[in-house]
Amino acid sequence: xxxxxxxxxxxxxxxxxxxxxxxxxxxxxxxxxxxxxxxxxxxxxxxxxxxxxxxxxxxxxxxxxxxxxxxxxxxxxxxxxxxxxxxxxxxxxxxxxxxxxxxxxxxxxxxxxxxxxxxxxxxxxxxxxxxxxxxxxxxxxxxxxxxxxxxxxxxxxxxxxxxxxxxxxxxxxxxxxxxxxxxxxxxxxxxxxxxxxxxxxxxxxxxxxxxxxxxxxxxxxxxxxxxxxxxxxxxxxxxxxxxxxxxxxxxxxxxxxxxxxxxxxxxxxxxxxxxxxx
Numbered sequence: 001x002x003x004x005x006x007x008x009x010x011x012x013x014x015x016x017x018x019x020x021x022x023x024x025x026x027x028x029x030x031x032x033x034x035x036x037x038x039x040x041x042x043x044x045x046x047x048x049x050x051x052x053x054x055x056x057x058x059x060x061x062x063x064x065x066x067x068x069x070x071x072x073x074x075x076x077x078x079x080x081x082x083x084x085x086x087x088x089x090x091x092x093x094x095x096x097x098x099x100x101x102x103x104x105x106x107x108x109x110x111x112x113x114x115x116x117x118x119x120x121x122x123x124x125x126x127x128x129x130x131x132x133x134x135x136x137x138x139x140x141x142x143x144x145x146x147x148x149x150x151x152x153x154x155x156x157x158x159x160x161x162x163x164x165x166x167x168x169x170x171x172x173x174x175x176x177x178x179x180x181x182x183x184x185x186x187x188x189x190x191x192x193x194x195x196x197x198x199x200x201x202x203x204x205x206x207x208x209x210x211x212x213x214x215x216x217x218x219x220x221x222x223x224x225x226x227x228x229x230x231x232x233x234x235x236x237x238x239x240x241x242x243x244x245x246x247x248x249x250x251x252x253x254x255x256x257x258x259x260x261x262x263x264x265x266x267x268x269x270x271x272x273x274x275x276x277x278x
Contacts, residue, residue: 002179003032005107007098007128008072010037013113017143018072020272021111022079023150028179031082035069036101038094062088095131102137108175111141133247136277139172141242149241149271152180156234157217157244161188161204168246170211172276176244177215184217185238189230235271243271246278 006021008014018035025031039061065088073084091097102110114129133140155177159168177184186208188201205219222230234240 001030001032001106002028003034003105003107004109004111005034005036005098005102005105007110007112008035008037008069010068010072011113013143013145015072015075016145016147017111017113018076019079020141020143020147020149022076022082024111024152024180025080025082027152028082031080033076033080033082033084034105034107035072035084035086036098037065037069037088038091038097039065039088041090041092062090094128095135098132099135099137107138108179109139109141110137111143113143113145133275133277139176139274139276142273142275144270144272147270147272151241152182154185154238154240155180155182155242155244156185156187156231156238156240158187158189158231159204159208159246160190161201161208164204164208164211167278168208168211169276169278173212173244176274176276180242182242184212184215185220185234185240186212186217187220187222187231187234189222189227232270240271243273244276245273246276 004021004025006014006018008018018033021033025033066086069086069088073086077084087101089097089101098110101107110132112129112132129140129142133142157173201221209217209219220234222234231243235243
């Protein structure tokens with residue numbers, strides 16, 4: 001069974017991610033979608049009674065969340081024949097609860113949306129998605145708000161060709177490629193190279209060709225000064241459905257004003273991004 005976890009907070013962003021998950025589940029044998037919600041635990045007073053609510057409301061909160069998840073299930077059931085499971089958990093620590101569930105339930109992918117048009121919005125509304133990526137539990141497909149991709153036929157793998165053996169986690173990459181069996185485009189965008197590719201680049205390319213043997217990668221070198229312009233143009237020209245990227249192990253939030261390429265992609269790409277912690 002190929003288990004895809006889709007965190008749902010009932011925002012349009014998370015529902016859009018669920019619709020995307022439903023579409024790509026049709027490409028994968030034995031796909032299983034898990035619509036997953038973590039709702040806050042009630043606070044209790046010194047007499048062990050819940051604060052701000054009554055016992056009847058407390059008892060029904062889990063059922064209410066499952067009903068809300070069921071409405072999302074109904075919406076996407078017309079897209080896919082994959083098995084869909086609803087899971088609602090009560091806990092005040094979303095990231096820890098989600099990580100525990102992923103590790104205990106053989107999850108192959110997390111698929112979730114991201115919001116935040118401004119820097120401040122990115123910090124507060126995008127933090128859960130980016131922090132899940134940072135934890136490096138399993139590959140995370142980030143579905144930007146305006147992404148409408150419904151396939152995974154053409155996948156772009158972004159690399160700076162610097163220590164590919166140390167920075168590209170091969171097993172998670174193979175997991176994604178084996179799920180979708182796409183045409184693989186390996187892309188380097190670098191404004192520092194000029195007429196010819198350097199010897200270092202050629203050496204790293206040879207290493208990467210060996211690592212990806214069996215997937216028939218096609219290699220591209222793009223010299224443009226604006227990273228996002230280069231990527232978006234390549235996406236259009238080559239009908240890219242999915243972008244593989246490998247954020248380094250540092251905090252997305254403390255470095256939010258020194259924007260990383262992965263963070264730029266998450267907020268500005270036109271297609272979903274697979275973020276795999278390197």
